[in-house]
Amino acid sequence: MKHRLFSDLEKRGESDLLVLPFWEGGKEAASIGALKGKVAAALKTGDFKGKKGELMVVYWEGEKEPRALLLGLGKAGDATPESMRRAAASAVRWAQGKKVKSANFIVPKTAVEAFFEGILLANYAFAELKGTSLKENPMVLLDSVGLVGVEKSDESVLEKLTTIGEGVFFARDLVNGNADDITPKKLAETAQALAKRSSRLKATIFDKKKLEQEGMGLILAVNRGSSTDPYLIQLAYHGDPKSKEHIVLVGKGITYDTGGLSLKPTDNMMTMKCDMSGAAAVLGAVRVAEALGLKVNVTAVVPSTENSIDGKSYKLGDVYRAYNGKTVEINNTDAEGRLILADAMSYAAKHLKPTCMIDIATLTGSVVIGLGEEIAGLFSPNDRLAKDLLEASEKTAELLWRLPVHGDYRDSLKSDIADLLNTGPGRDAGAIKATLFLQEFVGDVPWAHIDAAGPCFLTKPKHYHTTKATGYGVRLFIQFLEQRSS
Numbered sequence: 001m002k003h004r005l006f007s008d009l010e011k012r013g014e015s016d017l018l019v020l021p022f023w024e025g026g027k028e029a030a031s032i033g034a035l036k037g038k039v040a041a042a043l044k045t046g047d048f049k050g051k052k053g054e055l056m057v058v059y060w061e062g063e064k065e066p067r068a069l070l071l072g073l074g075k076a077g078d079a080t081p082e083s084m085r086r087a088a089a090s091a092v093r094w095a096q097g098k099k100v101k102s103a104n105f106i107v108p109k110t111a112v113e114a115f116f117e118g119i120l121l122a123n124y125a126f127a128e129l130k131g132t133s134l135k136e137n138p139m140v141l142l143d144s145v146g147l148v149g150v151e152k153s154d155e156s157v158l159e160k161l162t163t164i165g166e167g168v169f170f171a172r173d174l175v176n177g178n179a180d181d182i183t184p185k186k187l188a189e190t191a192q193a194l195a196k197r198s199s200r201l202k203a204t205i206f207d208k209k210k211l212e213q214e215g216m217g218l219i220l221a222v223n224r225g226s227s228t229d230p231y232l233i234q235l236a237y238h239g240d241p242k243s244k245e246h247i248v249l250v251g252k253g254i255t256y257d258t259g260g261l262s263l264k265p266t267d268n269m270m271t272m273k274c275d276m277s278g279a280a281a282v283l284g285a286v287r288v289a290e291a292l293g294l295k296v297n298v299t300a301v302v303p304s305t306e307n308s309i310d311g312k313s314y315k316l317g318d319v320y321r322a323y324n325g326k327t328v329e330i331n332n333t334d335a336e337g338r339l340i341l342a343d344a345m346s347y348a349a350k351h352l353k354p355t356c357m358i359d360i361a362t363l364t365g366s367v368v369i370g371l372g373e374e375i376a377g378l379f380s381p382n383d384r385l386a387k388d389l390l391e392a393s394e395k396t397a398e399l400l401w402r403l404p405v406h407g408d409y410r411d412s413l414k415s416d417i418a419d420l421l422n423t424g425p426g427r428d429a430g431a432i433k434a435t436l437f438l439q440e441f442v443g444d445v446p447w448a449h450i451d452a453a454g455p456c457f458l459t460k461p462k463h464y465h466t467t468k469a470t471g472y473g474v475r476l477f478i479q480f481l482e483q484r485s486s
């Protein structure tokens, strides 16, 4: 999507639609000059009150657009960046419904970034898997937007947001794709393709043979029932070679999760192509960090396999050996995410000299029961890291809520025959127990765990998330990396 800036209303170019934002009560949120008269009659009807997300179309003649869309922003005093993102997004989604290709937006001065971000993030569709229905009902996105009232000095931040948006779409595309297409190999090739585009990125791929040599017994165990090979993918960006700081982002890359022998019921399996959302987020974040030239050193680490079912599937009651030598008795093959993360994190802790490590995973149903699908659980024994991530969450509205890493529950992971069980028996505190399991594999590296089973893949599209896959984590991580780089 291209954008053009128009410092004042008169100078705007022609387009299919003009979006006019109003506060609740009918007061315009930015100067609309002489257009006031043109919408006065519509406002007078009382049909449009400027409530949050309210829309009303006005047709007119003699303007640069054939129609205007009155957009409600809600009460001026209640406005937040997120409410502005959502409002802008609702106009974009209306435009998509009308197959509008270009639109001018009058942008409230106090919310240029949020408004533009809402436009950008909503201007996304995933049409790759549409067949004949695409011909009958083609998806039309905005090709270009005109931003009225936005100054040239805002241009650099708009460019930055565009780059971040591309990273979000990159992650959404990976998650929305068929699990049969977005395989572990495909994720590895995606990292390699990114590294090929830029000399500042380096991809290191461990194939099955290398995983065997390294003794990554947990990734290999999970992979046993799958007809596709597992990979450990690293994508490194060194934007600040003089600094010793090295942030490692580990993303769960289960490209499809049947649950294994602890087979999921149909309903629970329906969404399981999304179980590599963590992988998509960390690869997306490194891609954007490079594109923005952030002064940070960051490496994405992605353990990737399917968790499938087969005669060779890894078995309940059997014990498998992790990369760091710990042995794990399996009491639930559907708790596979923590197993592959364990090998990846212990490898990263030993070899990548991380100054901090953050993992993101669609890990437990338990966290969704607690926080719902809009909020991810944040677990960290490190207060500074938690504080920084919460700050990034606040800025991006990629929501996090800190939950306790309560060590007393570690007893539930005790096994009679191995060092650990992979899940604590019982349904209580499942997300905390998963965190305690992971903690066994991070050594003394400052570490945070994000259980994003909720927000990575919604039950239905909403706001600026126009598909179920949201690309959650990319914006959060970029904000975090920016905080660390300054």
Ligand SMILES: [Zn+2]
Pocket: 257, 259, 307, 333, 334, 335, 336, 337
């Ligand atoms: Zn699972």
